Amino acid sequence: MTKMRVGLKVYSNDWYLKYNLSYTQAADLLSEWGVNFIIAQSKVLPMPDTAVKSEVPPELMERYQSYDDVKFREALRKNGIEYWATTLFFMDRVALEENPSYKAYGENGKPMQQIDWYEGIPPTMQKHVDFKSGLYENAVRILQPDGIHFGFMRWPQFWELWMPEHKRSELIEYSFDKISLKRFMEDRNVDLPSLEAYEAAQWIKANVYTEWVDWKCDVVRLVIKQVKDNCAAIKGDIKTALNTVPFGKADYDNAEEQVYGQSFEKLSGVIDLFEVMAYHQILKRPVEWIPQIGREVKARSERTTVCTLQGEPLYTEGMHASYGRKTSIDIAEFQSAVEAVVAEPSIDGLVLFTWADLLKQVYVDKDTRKVDILKAAARARG
Template structure:
């Protein structure tokens, strides 16, 4: 069976820079071997990011684009961003273990996920988009406790990574929901040491509950979760302890996992990293796994110079990453704009799809 090929269709370069109509765009994706399109929509828009754009009003319509994609045989996934929003209420800004409030870093503005009012409103918006668009799936992204993981480099000390959230609301909820009383003078220290396991369990449970609320609200539509290439050995199991994603907690609410293998961003060797993480994940979940690969270099601005990232992804590296994903159930590409500007990326993707790598 051929693997699944999906693309994160973020931004509107396909209209604004490449001049494609909705019909032509859908045809382009089909000819490029794409099965699943993860599409942002105007009902529940993607907040500001590296690819934030707006389409010309007369050139784009959510419902029509969905129809065009389906006409070409593609599945349409509604994309929602859960806990990231630069314009959110300041009361949702998370607090780290040192008592510092995170107000954003570049494009990233992660939110504390423990506010029930925010979650209720967000889930209602997701449900509204699902009701109106009737997608083939819902892609739930930024569904985690805050963490600018793209800046975590090999060799970084876990003790130097910020962990969230230690705001008063999170502390109150932890106490009420676990029965543990925290000392008033050093709650973060207690949570990170004496109650580390309980704290991680609570965080992972809170994120799983949020996914469960989304699943219940979208009326049986399959849910794909935005997950990580980080494994248990990376940064002291930061994927669970900091980001709060654990397969065992998430499985009841998730149909498909995406694991982000952004090898240039995180300065990893895809040939080693991707197969090892896929094998680890296979032991923890029976759900399908899609390896998400970046199609072009990112984080090259001077503010990110400390990461010493490669300024390019060569064709050889792209094909190597695709080969490394052989044990996954398919691949996603972040993002469509990289395929549009580099035909060699499309050639590699087609070769992957047809087993020619």
């Protein structure tokens, strides 16, 4: 077994804004908890709200003005904690509002509508790719991170709704918009009989679907390659991590590739670390499923693979209330999830989603049990 990688997703600035930790205190605390890498948003790469709150509330904006990403990054470096800079790539509400042409279209011929907080952008939107690449390049220049992490690096769909009771036929594949269809024709020398979404989707599925899926996976790979190459020109040893949708070949007729365009085999040439979103409560899966999906990603990619675990339940209210997800993750279940990952020799580590949840448990609830479990995980492989 390799030494255990223990990470945290730092998707908010709660540690600084709410708990008043200094840069050194925060880094020391992470080190004490056994954390050796973080995946973090920043002023340089800000993150919009998703299922978790990442945006700075107005009442804390004044304090946020004093925050310095570089000082936090340097404190982490001194403690030997890797820093992976991240933001959301193809999920950007402002970009969608400013660019109507970014709209995704489904195989049903209809434009994608916002689902809860989510609406995706097709990865064929080169103007958007160039804009996001510029943000990553600036982050690498300023922060000198160990790596860059890609959130929402995929074709549009809301994967969190894909639970065991659902069938592939119930879910819509995107994106058959005109920009994507024209690029497919150019890249693969295919003549489509129509550029209307519904007609094109039906023809593609009946005639060139294998080619279409292969092309979708290539589009994602090429976007990552573009950003990685641009960032490597600034920092030659930069590494890349992928926010990986947790489905295997057998799940929903290989939706991982067909719907999301994430081919673990293709991406192994441009991704150094696969961060698998093994959110078992969201997807209504047993704890035993977590190492299974991690093992498949590792076997197919042959790259460093970590499983991200939930610290708290999500999607239990509003439009999600009828799905019957569990409304709690008790300490025994959390410990079982962590131990299942540690016990799987092919998996290189785990990430906890999120640091804000853990801080609340420690400082507000006065409960350190999950921290103790993380510490034990860090020690488990020496």
